[in-house]
Amino acid sequence: MSTCPPHAIETVAAFEGGLRLTALRARLFDRFLYDGVYEDQAVLVHEFAPQGLVRRTKGGSIVPTEARFDAPYATARDAWQGVMATRHPHLLAVVAAKGNWVITEAPGPRLVDATGDRAGDFAAALKPLAEAGTVLGTLSPDTVFRSDDGVVFAGRAPDYRDLIALTSDSDLAGPAGYAAPEVFDAKKRAAIGPEADMFAASALMLRMITGRDPADVRTGDLSIEAAGAPERVRMGLALSRKARAESLNAWFDGVTPAAPAKPAPTPPPAPPKPAPGLTIDMPPVKKTRIPIAAWVIGAVVAVPLAITAMTVGLDSWKQAATERQTREAREAVDRCRTAVTRSASDAPSQCTKALSKISDTQSPDYSWVAYNLGVMCERRDACAQGKSALDYYRLAAVDRTTVPGKVANYKVAKLDNGLSLADRHDHFAPAAGVLKKPDAAFIKGHRAVYADANFEIGKIFDTWSRQDSVNGEEAQRLSPGSTRAPQKIALISAINRFEVAKTYGVDTATRLMDLYIRRGDGDAESEQYDQAVSAYKRAGALGSADARFKAAELYFAGHTTSVSQADALDLVQAASEAGNTDAELCLAAMRYFGYPDERDTIGGMASFASLTVRGVNNARLDSLACRDWIRRGQE
Structure with a gap:
């Protein structure tokens, strides 16, 4: 199967710059889903791209992988556009459509990530569609969302079974793990009806219970996976297509349909009665004595069998009790x-x-x-x-x-x-995305929690970075294989967490400025000058005049080429304007000695005099790297 990459995150040519993609949301069997902005409104963008049938050109367009696929692709795309145009209160409304692009309104959080009566709301939203004979064909974790009115679905898909034989691949027919068996039937022995969505919805309910995708019906048995699930889920996954179709109403009501009554068994015929006055001569019954050995053998066989029966009965009772407790x-x-x-x-x-x-x-x-x-x-x-x-x-x-x-x-x-720093860190970590970033739905639904958890963990790492007794094991877990000192790892981790919190609206500028200066100082001390310059410049961007001057000084000392002469002079000028007296001394010296610009002896002397009046010791100039740089420039 050919792999088609997603569209670049940029404007879409088909909409003449009016549509901008902001993030890839999901890759489905027949489309890409993107978050986007259309005419200044957040939207969900569908790009028709059935797996195994198409490729992406260098210009970003979707085309069939082979010439023989041209007509089938066009037919499938037309069918897709047709079903996507369906309007219903429980379908995301279409905003615009063109070619293999359909734009719908933006959804809320995914149902699998939401709380509340998910199964009940899910079934309630699906029922009117099923009653109207509308088949979605797209049900999966990425296409079912919470809304103000309950649940809403992200579009539909047509019947793609004609394409299975063409591509020798059934993956383009439906979502693996959520599509009913008939969806993958290339022989089309039965029509695809609402009972297919009943199967898919049951699989999605199983996903909500277990937290993992169900097995693909082509390779696994979902009825086994659903053995301990609620009755509605077991019913949707275990019944045949015909039985599902006959049980739709019961499934939507969450009740198993009553089994048909079995006919009462016919009693065996009574033995014939003798006619009046007729006597039947019976042979005398011969008494047989059973040997003691037979009694012993019987007991030896019967006792284990009785124990086994009791054990089986006890196990059955325990299983029934467990099932009852689970159901309750x-x-x-x-x-x-x-x-x-x-x-x-x-x-x-x-x-x-x-x-x-x-x-x-x-x-x-x-x-x-x-x-x-x-x-x-x-x-x-x-x-x-x-x-x-x-x-x-x-x-x-x-x-x-x-x-x-x-x-x-x-x-x-x-x-x-009463928690220790380590315990607080461990409790903040899941919400902050330490080691594993939360998905977009979690961040969107709990933005304040995500931001504050990162801020709090940043404070914990900041504290650890200042301590001699840092947890080295924790540092290695955060940065596997790193040769940095644990304090350095903690400092970098603190910066990363504060940067995340800053992105989500938390004011971390002062803390970040201090951390970047500390990182720059540490890098300069260990002669990692380019990294030090980068850290100082970040601190300078946050308002630190001292950091700006330190970055320039590394250039003047000849320790880095990551800063140009023009950049270094700009940094000194900015630091001077922000009140850094060392920067002012350097600028005064440059004017007085005439490097790198023309000499201005009077202006330089005036600057030195002004600094002296303010209590600045001009002799400090000799300890600055800029003075040596000026001397070298004059030679």
């Missing part, structure tokens, strides 16, 4: 989610019950429920007796990967004043 826990979690979504007054009690029923404290459900109990406790003062918001956040903080888990860890770090 899921039902309790669903009630909690519904109450939280509706801001119901009984939400705290419903969620407290749900938390007590979840046996797996490592599960995403446990983290979600505990986190929301913490939120309600903090906002509504609706804590259970003897509990605090921090108690609930600690329970949720066991999870460090889901959105609630990351925010719960952040809350623990903010609320628990």
Whole structure:
């Protein structure tokens, strides 16, 4: 299969500069999804690019990979444009379309990253589309979003099965892991209907439960993966296409359809009764004595069989009890989610019950429920007796990967004043994206948390960078294989975190200025002069006159070529204007001695006199690198 790269993040020629792509959001089976700006409005941009069928030219256009694909590609693109034009309250509205580009309104956060009654809202949004006979064909984590009205979907896809035989590749037919078996059937033995979306929606619900993509139906059995999932999910993944079609209404209601009643078994015929007055002569029953040995052998065989039967029965009972507990826990979690979504007054009690029923404290459900109990406790003062918001956040903080888990860890770090620096760092880390950057949806939905977590971790690294006893193991984890001293690694990490926080609106200028100067000083001391110049210039850009002059001095000393003479003179001038007296001394000397410009003896003397009046010792000039540089220039 040929690989088609995404469009460059720039303006799109088809829209004459009116559309600008800002970020690649996802690569789907038949399109690229980008975040973009169209006529000053944030939008979601779809670029038709079915896998294995197209390539990208040097100019950025999409064309078929082979001449024999020209007509099929045009047909598929026309079909795609047709279904993308569908209008529905639960479809992102189309803003503009041209060629293989469709622009829709910008979505909210992905449903898989959201909280609340996701499965219920998902099914509620899909139901009217299914009732209208509309098939989406695109359901996957990157195409289903939260909206103010519940859930909204990012467009549709046509039936691509005619292209499977053409390309010898079924990957372009539907999203792997989320497409129903019939979507990949090149023989088209059955039409693709809403029951295909029922399968895809069930797979996506399974993804919300497990946190990982389901197996591809072409290589795995989803019914096995869904064995412990809610009934709706098992139903959507295990039934045949025909059974799914017949069970759509039951699936949308979240209830398994009743099985057809079985006919009552026909009783065996009664033995014939003898006619009145008729006597049947029965042979006498012969009594047989069973040998003792047979009794012993029977007992030897029967006892293990009885024990096995008891063990099997006990295991079955345990399994049934576990399944019952799992079902009760899921039902309790669903009630909690519904109450939280509706801001119901009984939400705290419903969620407290749900938390007590979840046996797996490592599960995403446990983290979600505990986190929301913490939120309600903090906002509504609706804590259970003897509990605090921090108690609930600690329970949720066991999870460090889901959105609630990351925010719960952040809350623990903010609320628990007794934590050590190392523990605070570990709790801030998931939300700050230390070692693993959070996805765009997390940052968009929790911008303030992401920014503040980075700021707080920056302060922790800043503290560590000033200590002799820095955790060397932690430093190596942050910068594997680095030969730098742990303090240097901590200082650089502090700079990185403050830069991130600054990007998201936190005022870190003063802290960054100090850190860049310290880094520059350290690099200069270790004779890494180019790196020192870079650090000093960054500090200078943040307003440090001293840093600007230090960068110029490294040039005057002949330690770096990363700064030109013109740049060095500009740095000295800027530092002088900002009040750095060493820079003023250098400028006075340049005027007096006439290097690099023409000599101005009177002007230079006037400058020296002014500095003397202000208490500056002119003899300090001899210790500055600029004086030696002037001497060399005069020779």
